[in-house]
Amino acid sequence: MNKVLITGETEDEIWRKISDDLGQNEPLDYQVYIESQGRQISLNIDIDLGGGFEGGYAVTSFSSLLHKNDDFRFAIHREDFIDEIGKFFGMQDVLIGYPEFDNKMIIKTNDEARVKFIFSDPGSRQVFQSLENFSFGVAHHHVADSEFKEPFLELIIEDGITEVAALRQIYNAFTEVLTKMDPLG
Numbered sequence: 308m309n310k311v312l313i314t315g316e317t318e319d320e321i322w323r324k325i326s327d328d329l330g331q332n333e334p335l336d337y338q339v340y341i342e343s344q345g346r347q348i349s350l351n352i353d354i355d356l357g358g359g360f361e362g363g364y365a366v367t368s369f370s371s372l373l374h375k376n377d378d379f380r381f382a383i384h385r386e387d388f389i390d391e392i393g394k395f396f397g398m399q400d401v402l403i404g405y406p407e408f409d410n411k412m413i414i415k416t417n418d419e420a421r422v423k424f425i426f427s428d429p430g431s432r433q434v435f436q437s438l439e440n441f442s443f444g445v446a447h448h449h450v451a452d453s454e455f456k457e458p459f460l461e462l463i464i465e466d467g468i469t470e471v472a473a474l475r476q477i478y479n480a481f482t483e484v485l486t487k488m489d490p491l492g
Contacts, residue, residue, distance in 0.1 A: 310349070314342045326471040334469040341478070345491050346371055348482065350474070354467035365467030367474070369481045372450070373458040375489045381416040382444035383435070408432045425487045434480035440465035460485050
């Protein structure tokens with residue numbers, strides 16, 4: 308399936324188009340680029356129901372190329388049982404000063420001050436706290452016509468999210484982080 312480009316004069320118009328598009332298309336394999344404020348953000352929803360002896364899977368992801376190519380790295384995910392054991396044995400993660408967030412998340416970075424700034428918005432923190440199985444951070448991928456890997460901001464959620472209001476809320480938190488990390492202009 309080729310990715311469709313979704314644009315609009317306003318964010319409301321963009322999300323009306325996505326809502327209409329999701330209503331008309333099979334949400335089991337949905338792929339679009341959202342163009343807004345000079346950025347292209349990829350939205351992918353991939354749901355495989357499985358069958359027979361196969362188990363299914365579901366993934367929703369947002370990603371965007373970072374224009375600022377520096378050495379900044381971060382990765383965040385919800386703390387799980389393995390992480391609790393790791394902490395007991397001395398595994399380190401960054402605390403950013405918001406106990407409700409710090410207690411639920413594992414954060415790795417090479418720039419603690421920058422991560423604190425990026426996650427300073429309480430609304431964005433709340434969205435990420437509400438997600439269960441996810442990974443969020445800087446990833447590097449090859450892009451067309453380049454021999455080098457380029458940095459992307461990437462959020463991968465192990466859930467097939469098709470509710471437009473939930474997708475928009477996650478998109479807004481994603482773009483809040485993206486804008487703080489990689490301001491355009």
